[in-house]
Amino acid sequence: MKQETIDRIRKFTEDRDWEQFHSPANLAKSIVIEAAELLECFQWSDEEYDLQHVKEELADVLVYSQNLLDKLELDVDEIINMKMSQNEAKYPVEKAKGSAVKYDQL
Numbered sequence: 553m554k555q556e557t558i559d560r561i562r563k564f565t566e567d568r569d570w571e572q573f574h575s576p577a578n579l580a581k582s583i584v585i586e587a588a589e590l591l592e593c594f595q596w597s598d599e600e601y602d603l604q605h606v607k608e609e610l611a612d613v614l615v616y617s618q619n620l621l622d623k624l625e626l627d628v629d630e631i632i633n634m635k636m637s638q639n640e641a642k643y644p645v646e647k648a649k650g651s652a653v654k655y656d657q658l
Contacts, residue, residue: 553618553628561618579620586612 565571590609593601621628642655651658 553614558618561615562622565619574619574623576620576623579616579623582616583613583620586616 565574586609590606590613593606593609618628620626621631643658647658648655
């Protein structure tokens, strides 16, 4: 995410004095709620969906995720790269390529 976007999210929250409500648990709950709303966009069809609605719900997930990153003082690149390293070890290309099975079944 671009720094100007992150700054806009932070300013939005700060201007409304909403940090007081942003406990890690509340933010995690909000991410799950918004993710469920994103999933709802595809409830009855995998091919027919309202792209604008998908964008709005995905944006909500990302905004709450950025808020949680801030609350926990985490660096998004650091935690993504940590997780990618774990995933690369669990899903080596030679075993996982083209397969949807879980790592413990490879």
